[in-house]
Amino acid sequence: MTLPTPRAILFDLDGTLADTAPDLAAAMNKVRTDRGLAPTPYDVLRPVASAGARGLIGAAFGLKPGDEGYEELRVAFLDTYESAIADHTTLFAGMPDLLDALPTRKLAWGIVTNKAARFTDLLVPKIGLGHAACVISGDTTPHSKPHPAPLLEAAKRLGLAPEECWYVGDDLRDVQAGRAAGMATVAAAWGYCGHAEPATWEADVIAETPLDVLALIQKAA
Template identity: 85%
Template sequence: MTLPKPRAVLFDLDGTLADTAPDLAAAMNKVRTDRGLAPTPYEQLRPVASAGARGLIGASFGLKPGDDSYEELRVAFLDTYEGAIAVHTSLFEGIQALLEGLQAQNFAWGIVTNKAARFTDLLVPRIGLHHAGCVISGDTTPHSKPHPAPLLEAAKRLGISPLECWYVGDDLRDIEAGRAAGMATVGAAWGYCGHAEPATWEADAIASSPLEVLKLVLGSS
């Protein structure tokens, strides 16, 4: 399928641009060991890393928002993560080449994440993404993904119509948000994907690697 040529490509952060799961899992397991509990296996935590505290606490403690102890665990996790946010986090292989390729062809690019600005503002410069055209965090607008508001805000800041933007993400909510914003959507199959099969998301395209996204952009018309 040939997608409409974009003027900008927007990306999710966790599980799409950056492999943040090692530091997220480490923070979650620090919360457990501080309470005398054994660490949760990394393989159990990695797929839910894109869901942040909600996903990690769910996988590690079997709790959801509103349950007893959930809020206390959430605060402890976030404080721990903030203090060790870029120890093992890195860009996925191929991301640097993808972004350089977009810039070389004069495509704008930006970040739209559900991560709160408290963390995004710390992490983005530390992993070399400070040259993004815009960075929209989970609390930049009154709504977070899958609501389209963050994506529409990103397009506004770039001065580009949402219809001329693509959104690339590794979770169903990314595809839902992009679709609601009127953007072409690409599922990042190299990411965490939340135990789900990206082919079921009804994205406009699925990319198995970052460089495949670049090929899609360059092949669009």
């Protein structure tokens, strides 16, 4: 499928721009070892990294929001993560090349994440993303993804109509938010993707690597 010509590319952060799972998993496992528990295997935690505290606590402790003990674990996890937020986090292979290519095509790019600004504002400059044209965190608007409000706010800050933007993300809620906002959606199959297959998300297109996104941009030009 050929997507409409974009004027901006918006990206999810965790699992799309950056491989944050190593630091998220390390923080979750410190919470476990601080309580005398064995670490949860990394391959159990990685697939749920995009779901943040909810997903990681569910995988590591079998608890969900509202369960007894969940909130105490959530606070401990977030404080631990904040203290070591970029020890092992890196951009995905090919992502620096993609981001470097966008200005040469006169394309703006920005970040729209459900990560709270407390963490986004700390992490983004540490991993070389401080030149994003806009950064919308999970608490920037009254709603988080899959609600379209964060994406609509990003388009507004860029001075663009939503249909002039593409949204790239590695989770179903990214595609749902992009579709609701009227943007073209690209499922990032290189990301964490939870336990679902991107083919089931009804994204406009699936990209296997960041450089595939660049090829899609070239095709749409």
